[in-house]
Amino acid sequence: MSDQIKHECGIALIRLLKPLSFYQEKYGTALYGLNKLYLLMEKQHNRGQDGAGIATIKLDVQPGKRYISRHRAMGVNAVAEIFEYVQKKFADVHKESPELLQNTEWLKEHISFTGEVLMGHLRYGTHGKNSIESCHPFLRQNNWMTRNLVVSGNFNMTNVDELLEQLFELGQHPKERTDTVTVLEKIGHFLDDENQILFDKYKNEGFSNEQISHQIAEHIDVASILRRSAKTWDGGYTISGILGHGDAFVMRDPAGIRPAFYYHDDEIVIVTSERPAIQTAFNVPLESVKEIKPGHALIIKKNGKISEEQFREPEEQKSCSFERIYFSRGSDASIYKERKQLGLNLCPQIFDAIDRDIKNTVFSFIPNTAEVAFYGMVEGVHKYLRDYQKDILLNRDEKITDAELNDVLSLTARIEKIAIKDVKLRTFITQDADRQDMVAHVYDTTYGLINRGTDNLVILDDSIVRGTTLKQSILKILDRLGPKKIIVVSSAPQIRYPDCYGIDMSRMGEFIAFEATISLLNERGMADVIDHVYQNCLESEKLGNKQVKNFVQDIYSPFTDQEISDRIAQIVKPKEINAEVKVIYQTLDNLHKAIPAHLGDWYFSGNYPTLGGNKVVNKAFMNWVEGKNQRAY
Numbered sequence: 237m238s239d240q241i242k243h244e245c246g247i248a249l250i251r252l253l254k255p256l257s258f259y260q261e262k263y264g265t266a267l268y269g270l271n272k273l274y275l276l277m278e279k280q281h282n283r284g285q286d287g288a289g290i291a292t293i294k295l296d297v298q299p300g301k302r303y304i305s306r307h308r309a310m311g312v313n314a315v316a317e318i319f320e321y322v323q324k325k326f327a328d329v330h331k332e333s334p335e336l337l338q339n340t341e342w343l344k345e346h347i348s349f350t351g352e353v354l355m356g357h358l359r360y361g362t363h364g365k366n367s368i369e370s371c372h373p374f375l376r377q378n379n380w381m382t383r384n385l386v387v388s389g390n391f392n393m394t395n396v397d398e399l400l401e402q403l404f405e406l407g408q409h410p411k412e413r414t415d416t417v418t419v420l421e422k423i424g425h426f427l428d429d430e431n432q433i434l435f436d437k438y439k440n441e442g443f444s445n446e447q448i449s450h451q452i453a454e455h456i457d458v459a460s461i462l463r464r465s466a467k468t469w470d471g472g473y474t475i476s477g478i479l480g481h482g483d484a485f486v487m488r489d490p491a492g493i494r495p496a497f498y499y500h501d502d503e504i505v506i507v508t509s510e511r512p513a514i515q516t517a518f519n520v521p522l523e524s525v526k527e528i529k530p531g532h533a534l535i536i537k538k539n540g541k542i543s544e545e546q547f548r549e550p551e552e553q554k555s556c557s558f559e560r561i562y563f564s565r566g567s568d569a570s571i572y573k574e575r576k577q578l579g580l581n582l583c584p585q586i587f588d589a590i591d592r593d594i595k596n597t598v599f600s601f602i603p604n605t606a607e608v609a610f611y612g613m614v615e616g617v618h619k620y621l622r623d624y625q626k627d628i629l630l631n632r633d634e635k636i637t638d639a640e641l642n643d644v645l646s647l648t649a650r651i652e653k654i655a656i657k658d659v660k661l662r663t664f665i666t667q668d669a670d671r672q673d674m675v676a677h678v679y680d681t682t683y684g685l686i687n688r689g690t691d692n693l694v695i696l697d698d699s700i701v702r703g704t705t706l707k708q709s710i711l712k713i714l715d716r717l718g719p720k721k722i723i724v725v726s727s728a729p730q731i732r733y734p735d736c737y738g739i740d741m742s743r744m745g746e747f748i749a750f751e752a753t754i755s756l757l758n759e760r761g762m763a764d765v766i767d768h769v770y771q772n773c774l775e776s777e778k779l780g781n782k783q784v785k786n787f788v789q790d791i792y793s794p795f796t797d798q799e800i801s802d803r804i805a806q807i808v809k810p811k812e813i814n815a816e817v818k819v820i821y822q823t824l825d826n827l828h829k830a831i832p833a834h835l836g837d838w839y840f841s842g843n844y845p846t847l848g849g850n851k852v853v854n855k856a857f858m859n860w861v862e863g864k865n866q867r868a869y
Contacts, residue, residue: 245390246283248276248356249476251484251505251536256340266340269354272517274319277356279513282565284358287371288314291386292351294344295482305348308371322349353478357388374416376424382452383431384480387420390494390509391473392738394848394869426464430456453481458535462487462547470848472737482538491845492530492553493737493836499525505536512567522569554836554845561728562698566608577830578727578822579612585820589723590692594621595647598686600654601696609727610696617649656680681713688718699728703748703808715813725820729827729840730800732792736852742867744860752803753792770861773854784850788857789842
């Protein structure tokens with residue numbers, strides 16, 4: 237993606253189902269769980285480079301002994317820093333008494349992070365400050381073991397204000413107005429409530445306080461806590477949690493917006509945001525890794541019982557399609573095939589744009605996330621050429637000459653690596669003029685591959701969000717090669733609407749498709765549409781949640797997709813370049829054909845899977861009209 241956007245976080249949860257001594261004997265290390273957690277987090281490093289954190293819980297620890305450990309760090313090297321910090325504890329033991337590294341009981345009693353339940357989190361901050369306090373996991377601590385709660389997640393809630401008001405009504409006083417705090421405190425409230433219910437029950441039955449603690453740990457109903465906690469949540473979420481005594485859970489929103497995969501056998505339970513992380517770290521086949529169902533929670537009790545229980549009524553599944561287009565690593569087998577299909581589906585539009593002049597067209601891509609879709613596009617070009625050659629050879633009436641035959645058989649797709657990602661800009665560049673000059677050099681190019689004034693250049697990107705890098709860098713660099721026409725192709729449809737479920741796309745003015753549409757409205761004397769939509773958005777704030785619709789869709793309805801794409805081409809084309817510029821986007825229909833199981837397309841279509849999404853897009857539009865550069869939720 238030439239215009240980088242920050243996006244979804246990543247989670248990893250491990251529950252060791254055997255004593256630590258089992259892993260010491262079988263795998264030669266008591267650090268088996270920590271080593272695997274490190275692998276799972278590194279294999280999902282693409283999901284968070286603002287910070288990271290881990291937490292572990294030791295089971296069956298005697299009173300007076302610490303059993304919860306947590307460490308967090310900021311920055312792109314956070315995962316490495318965290319595990320260096322943890323490993324140093326064991327390195328010190330190895331230096332002083334190496335034989336103790338074989339003694340799992342001693343390690344568990346004396347060294348932190350030697351727990352049976354392990355949680356990891358990778359953070360991409362979608363808004364607000366980026367500080368160590370913003371990094372997951374979050375702790376809610378209590379002297380009662382079963383009231384302790386550790387939470388981390390990949391989520392955004394659209395109704396934080398409503399959830400905060402509910403906490404106020406419960407008598408709480410949250411320290412921050414963030415969805416992370418509200419989720420933690422909402423679960424924490426019902427965790428406390430469940431503890432109190434069970435305490436009263438067993439107290440009435442004559443159990444001692446010490447016995448009651450054990451009874452609560454055994455019988456606490458995690459699914460009930462989650463049902464009550466999530467009753468009014470509106471958003472996309474995968475949330476993992478551990479209770480102090482060892483129960484663990486991972487819950488997924490009712491529309492399945494955010495991803496969650498799991499695997500378990502008689503030794504271990506693993507949950508991650510991406511399937512290949514599990515496959516690679518544990519060498520298990522694809523079919524052994526399952527998805528947590530929407531509206532369900534995978535619950536691992538302290539006694540090792542594993543269940544998948546419903547906490548909210550599942551809705552029509554609208555799993556994030558952007559996850560498949562861009563966010564997740566392409567090493568997932570199905571994602572790889574889907575991305576190739578996205579590229580293949582674009583071929584008819586591309587052939588029209590180049591007037592089927594394959595001979596004088598060079599095909600390339602923006603590195604590096606568009607590469608797999610590019611392979612699909614290349615397959616489509618090869619198929620077109622085979623069909624063309626077959627038609628000439630089989631259906632030609634007159635005899636073909638040797639020269640003509642050579643021309644037909646020598647026709648091949650010109651596949652080249654044109655754009656090369658160069659070094660990143662240094663943060664000391666602060667002045668706009670200097671920064672723009674440097675942005676123009678983010679990409680370099682391969683010279684000598686384009687026939688000046690004759691060749692078309694087709695360049696594939698996985699999405700075009702803002703168009704800034706295209707205008708300031710890529711198109712200028714490509715124009716130096718002297719192509720007749722530059723066709724910029726997006727494997728994703730036009731991004732028209734903000735996301736509110738975990739991606740950093742929250743402001744209308746950031747989208748080149750929106751800018752192009754507003755430009756068309758103003759040019760054609762249709763500015764009243766803007767005013768009409770604004771008034772509808774204002775009125776929608778008075779409506780109940782169930783009556784709110786996405787009024788911003790009316791902004792786009794007067795125009796065809798092609799009209800908007802053509803205006804985008806005009807906007808992103810720098811005045812000083814000579815080549816004709818055309819922009820092609822994936823159609824929504826072809827998106828769904830390529831990715832049939834992930835129908836979440838609200839950033840393209842405006843069809844939000846939750847009511848909160850409609851409220852957010854209307855608010856985002858009002859913010860734009862009113863000149864407020866702020867989030868809409």
